[in-house]
Amino acid sequence: MITSSSSLRRSERSRRATLEAALALCTEKGYGRVTIEAIAARAGVSKKTIYRWWPSKSAVILEAFTEALVDATPFVDTGDIAADLRTHVSGAVNLLATAPFGPAYAGILSEVHHDDELAETVRTQLIEPRFAQAVDRLRRAQEQGQIPPDANLPLAVEMLYGPVYYRHVLRKPVQDEATIAALVAHVLCSLRASATDAGRMREPIVG
Amino acid sequence: MITSSSSLRRSERSRRATLEAALALCTEKGYGRVTIEAIAARAGVSKKTIYRWWPSKSAVILEAFTEALVDATPFVDTGDIAADLRTHVSGAVNLLATAPFGPAYAGILSEVHHDDELAETVRTQLIEPRFAQAVDRLRRAQEQGQIPPDANLPLAVEMLYGPVYYRHVLRKPVQDEATIAALVAHVLCSLRASATDAGRMREPIVG
Known part of the structure; x- marks a missing residue:
């Protein structure tokens, strides 16, 4: 139970970091120049993690x-x-x-x-x-x-x-x-x- | 006068051919894959002519x-x-x-x-x-x-x-x-x- 809830917390933290990174990159570069690679790097998550969710x-x-x-x-x-x-x-x-x-x-x-x-x-x-x-x-x-x-x-x-x-x-x-x-x-x-x-x-x- | 009006007619013919070619290519390929090169080729006009007008x-x-x-x-x-x-x-x-x-x-x-x-x-x-x-x-x-x-x-x-x-x-x-x-x-x-x-x-x- 503890493992599962801490894993959920970690997931939610990654999800939030990904969304915030995506918006920050939109501000800096404009929508057209945002890439999954850049979102992953900024959020500190792997591309694989992003593609698992989106x-x-x-x-x-x-x-x-x-x-x-x-x-x-x-x-x-x-x-x-x-x-x-x-x-x-x-x-x-x-x-x-x-x-x-x-x-x-x-x-x-x-x-x-x-x-x-x-x-x-x-x-x-x-x-x-x-x-x-x-x-x-x-x-x-x-x-x-x-x-x-x-x-x-x-x-x-x-x-x-x-x-x-x-x-x-x-x-x-x-x-x-x-x-x-x-x-x-x-x-x-x-x-x-x-x-x-x-x-x-x-x-x-x-x- | 004759030259000028026949030149205008030629211009209008090229303009119409360009617009029709652009729409035909949109139908066939979708907006995203239409190029000026393809429009020029289809319309029988030069790229230079197209860029003079648009x-x-x-x-x-x-x-x-x-x-x-x-x-x-x-x-x-x-x-x-x-x-x-x-x-x-x-x-x-x-x-x-x-x-x-x-x-x-x-x-x-x-x-x-x-x-x-x-x-x-x-x-x-x-x-x-x-x-x-x-x-x-x-x-x-x-x-x-x-x-x-x-x-x-x-x-x-x-x-x-x-x-x-x-x-x-x-x-x-x-x-x-x-x-x-x-x-x-x-x-x-x-x-x-x-x-x-x-x-x-x-x-x-x-x-």
Whole structure:
């Protein structure tokens, strides 16, 4: 038992050292010039150890980015869905505006289109769990009567995250707090739309 | 005069041949394996000619993609802003779902983060003109009373385009027609939000 738990501790220490080395190297060299060799040397672990846990450099950096994103974008519940979504989206925007996280995520996304295994890992380990948690947070607000009962919650999440991705991949200036507040207010307001709204919108809505 | 116009025609023929060769090679080999040499050979023009007009392979493919996007995503004005936005967004979604255009644009985006000149070209030749045209189309709808006079039009455009980018860069299944219709309806509905709405949203809006 003692051996097993000290071995687990050693494993966790190596894992953390690997993730920290990967991020430090992203800062110093840029995502494109990071190698598994350099990560191993910096972390003081063997390449074999790294390849036992991760299939590629991108997978190491993805795990480090995911941990940072989870820390930076909590799904708090203060009972005020607008305030909580502003907190959440601001966390994501600020992380993406910070090196090495923003450039590292851009590097990961740039490999998603030609690395099927990485694409699957991004979806299953990062996107889908966060998306589900965002829908859950909206559902709690719905139960509290802050969002209409027939609201399209997955669409709301895409409308919140979409503009953040849009600016990040195009390297446009990131959203400031006022823009994030406007985005959140608009997405919440949009949830008053329903299937029949598509028809109603064809009529002039102002005099 | 005759010489000059026939020289222009020859130039335009070479330009078209270059763009078509670039797209054909993207289809056959994938964006990552296309080279200026291969484009020149396929188009029957010299490398020197290509480099006189474009600084890089990405710039050639960007121009080919931009022409296809402009054709695929007209800003029609039938007097029905919801229908016209559905037409516009569907055009973009369908183009991105089609090879070589979707993978080619993913390839361009993957280089935007480490190629400053390409990033600037993407913004000035593709993103900013299209964004401005989208805002103009919304402004005409506003003048026709289909959108509130105080609506945040640039935010609306980001809410329309953002989810399309989100799915494209993450290789999620593209939006179907029903989802595009819901997105457009929600974005138009969201424009009823105003600065004061951010405050109002804190109160329960359903019983």
